[in-house]
Amino acid sequence: MYPAQFEYHKASTVQDAVALLGRLKDDAKLLAGGHSLIPAMKLRLAQPKHLIDIGKVPGLSGIREDGNSIVIGAATTHWALESSSLLKQKLPILPEAAALIGDPQVRNMGTIGGSLAHADPAADYPAVVLALGAELKAVGPKGERTIKVDDFFKDVMTTALGPDEVLTEIRIPAPASGTVGAYKKFPHPASRFAVVGVAAVVTLDAKGACQKASIGITGAGPKATRAKGVEAALQGKTLDASTIQAASEKAADGIDIQADLQGSVEYKRHITKVYAKRAIEAALARAKKS
């Protein structure tokens, strides 16, 4: 219930934070909203000897357009994403997913960067950023680098970020015209984490056939992944009910699903397929609206 002792450092810039990480290495963790880290520290699952607070580093939060991309500061809160009129207009799948994270109080503090860096296998954003083909900018001792989201999630709570890097930005290339997306989630009744969450981003051509599909799945396995089988089964096809159904059958392929109190492997495979189908259908419904 109470964290173990640690030393507290306030970073005033990203460079500050990078330098501190470089000095303190594995003994240090970054603190943004703290709503993944502090619960872990209270249960003593995490016991960092040093905390580097980047919560007040200027320029790390905000949502803006940059040419053809949307750029989101890593320290942007879920509430800011949930309530962003820019995102509702340009990338509604993001505020849709953000609104499903945790609860309102958690959303006031938790940040997209914190959530992505923490890489909880049942977090919501990973599925969405995978489906959106995001790029993640990290700053380390050697300077800035861009990590493609497909390379970002490595394993359970393990990302491509180095121990001395700070995630600073999430950049989402503007989707091609005719692109719609939706996020569907089966929340754990107690924790409200995703037992399974599917982000479906589909680009339809002028005739309404699927030009491109990008499906991100979270919750089912040790990390969020793209459902390549589903994507391939949708590509180039008219998305009628039977096509969607057949494609969704592949949603659980390649995911190492573990049984728990919420379900056996068999059930979790099944609902992964169901939620894939529902996410695709919901994305299409958005297309019909616009």
Added chain:
Amino acid sequence: MSKIRMTINGVSQSHEVEPRLLLVHYLRELVGLTGTHIGCDTSQCGACTIMMNGMAVKSCTLLAVQADGAELTTIEGLARNGQLHPVQEGFWEKHGLQCGYCTPGMILSAVQILQRYPKPSEAEIRHQLEGNLCRCTGYHNIVKAIQYAADKMAQK
């Protein structure tokens, strides 16, 4: 030890604290405001909800040092000059509490709901209460209390 300074219910507070001190413990033990309660270990129950810089947050999931420089409102600071906030009034009028333990956090969450959604539907209210657990009321009258407050605030 870290030196922190913040305004709580309009009063300036300053203390030296261990960095690991949770904000809720800071409020209850050092500042002496025991109206904010602790109900769980895993940030589910919301009994610890306060307002920080105008937003409802779970004070059990914040370090006191994170609140340095912030403006906080706890349940004790919600009524002004003896005048209850319409949400407090609603909870009283509509029997929105029984044991009272979840109530401070529930009330502050409700204040935020009405700040953001002045005319919430029942479904919206229930969805926005995801972060607050009550074991006594079954939520029925809490919804009624918030609807009462919404109506009252709409009249002003």
Added chain:
Amino acid sequence: MATATKLFGASIKRREDPRLITGKGNYVDDVKLPGMTYASFIRSPHAHARIKRINTAKAKSAPGIVAVYTGEEVKTGPLPCGWLLPGIKIPPRPVLAQGKVRYVGEPVAIVIAESLYAAKDGADRVEVEYEPLPAIVNCEKAHAKSAPQLFDDVPENQSFDWSIGDKAKTDEAFKSAATVVRQRLVNQRLIPNAIEPRACMASYQPATGDLTLWVTSQNPHVHRLLIAAFVLGMPEHKMRVIAPDVGGGFGSKIFVYNEEVAVSWASKALGRPVKWTAERRESFMTDAHGRDHITDAEMAFDQGGKIIGLRVKTHANLGAYLSTFAPLVPSFLYGPLLSGVYTIPTIHCQVWGVLTNTAPVDAYRGAGRPEATYLLERMMDLAAKTLKVDPAELRRNNLIPADKFPYQTPVAFVYDSGNYTVALDRALELVGYKQVRDEQERGRKSGRYIGVGISTYLEACGPAPSQVAGQLGAQAGLWESAGVRVHPTGMVTVFTGSHSHGQGHETTFAQLAADELGIPYEHVEIVHGDTAAIPFGMGSYGSRSACVGGSAIHTSVQKIIEKGKKIAAHLLEAAEGDINFSDGKFSVKGSPDKAKAWGEVCLMAYLAHNLPQGMEPGLEATSFYDPVNFTFPFGAHIAVVEIDPETGHVKILRYVAVDDVGKMINPMIVDGMVHGGIAQGVAQALWEWGAYDDNGQLLTGTMMEYSLPKADQLPSYETDRTVTPSPVNPLGVKGAGETGTIASTPAIANAVIDALQPFGVTHIDMPLTPEKIWKAIAASKKN
């Protein structure tokens, strides 16, 4: 003469609320004392193990540590079990483990420090070496020679073997039955989770020998008696127990727990206050759990669809030790409830109370009655399917008719009053039964699966006539106390042995007393929760506060009115029999202007200048009200649900509750009780489960795994009343605290199974998770 608005029956706002809505409540963890120390407990990580060695040296030298104690030092009497059944085995339950641990979370040592965090850090430095032993968590499997034995002298882990009813007669009835319905039923373990965790602070004053214990208790006097006399071995009158604002109990705060004794012992040893507040994880592991029955039930019907017999065999999980009232719950609060609202000529019930390596089990909202009602209502629905009869009609044909009261059941109880058919009809009307069934029909044709679940229930509350309780094994009386003290200015203080931890007694008891005295509500103050102020009381549980506690208040008020009449008669120079008392005025019958106001009489009682010959001054009365019977609230709940066949998710479309709790002091508060009870009962049907793995590790040990219901999972409830006053007490009240929980679990379970009827599903054990529902559908599709 104008009558003031009647307070009894009025839905007035609560007096408790102003302090609670402004953060000025006074809960145990809020209490601070100078020199206060903080305790943290070291607990067993194993479900079953021998303790080989405990090393406290490192902890003792940690910063801020004041003391560390283990079972070596803390030698007290065992935590008592206050209900004995014939032949029961009650193994000793130590305050800190002695040589062996028997459930995960069992306290092994206590660390006391100058600060909260130092206590936790210090506790981490206590080293305990264990020799793990095989564990057993399933109470059926534990009931075997081959199972790991928790205690050397409790073979097959059987604490008791208890029966009720006529076995021979029941067996006969089954032989002649036209239809027998059989079902194995699991009533799964629940964890109460009041939002306020358990807490206690003990303060021993060496100079006076007084011990004060603040504790989250539903019954402070019971805590005092048991801890002082039976565990610590100190004079009862030197201990004071204060249960201030308490954040919910639901039964879990009735019992005497290890920690409360340990901090008391430690405060005595140190001469300083010692405070402990549970972390939620500790609550999960150590608050008394609820339910956990495995049952084989059989119901016999004649040709006409009338129940002719019920046969029940139940294994009841008691956990690793017997909690304070544990034996009562699966015996006398269960077996005698098995007639329910039905005419059942013969019943036999056998219960084995079995120990396992899990947290001790005891009363949790409903305590035995939810288990009985779930059984009856599931069996009725199963029978309705088998007999191809509408479930409402099957019930209607078997309800005890209204003219049969008082009604003697074949399992001891005599029901006081009831009109079950009216409640059922009202519920069917409210829900629009025919329309719902029509919608269900239409839905099934288009792939929508709607289900309707009925629960006609009865419960027994307001425990209990003390003599009967004693015969049944209670080690206590079950009366209630009320001191009513009138002050010289006519203001009144009521000292009640009941305790309010959400029930609103400060409001309702004031309504009751003010109403009977005809004085303003603001002139009556209710005091509860402090053994120093209040005569011995038995506390609040079993929905007894209105019927037993309220009746005690009534009795004391009547004594005061009687004395007041004598004084008034004397002052008015009239015969005592000629004095009327109403609306706060004593007047002479026939001459209403010959009167004395309440205030005048009260003042004279204390001035004593002109009192009847031989009368003592003062105006106060203390009563101990012993109920003559249980009371029997009843009703009908109907739930309408829809199943998503693809995922198995359940959506509650409507919830209708018609309850008869007799007369009501404050209907708004009764509604609140029903709402909260429904939420807990629904949660058992759909979400909650205190699940252990085979090694005795609690899988649902935090609020991240244990699914307490949230606002977005529940509907608003449609509630209504019938009012059949109870003839059993002077107030005509029955009790409303637990009816919601008792009725709702089977209403929802029946609705879900009903929704799945097209798939041929007849039964699924709770909690009815999406997976279970989906699996049942998938299995039926294969067949």
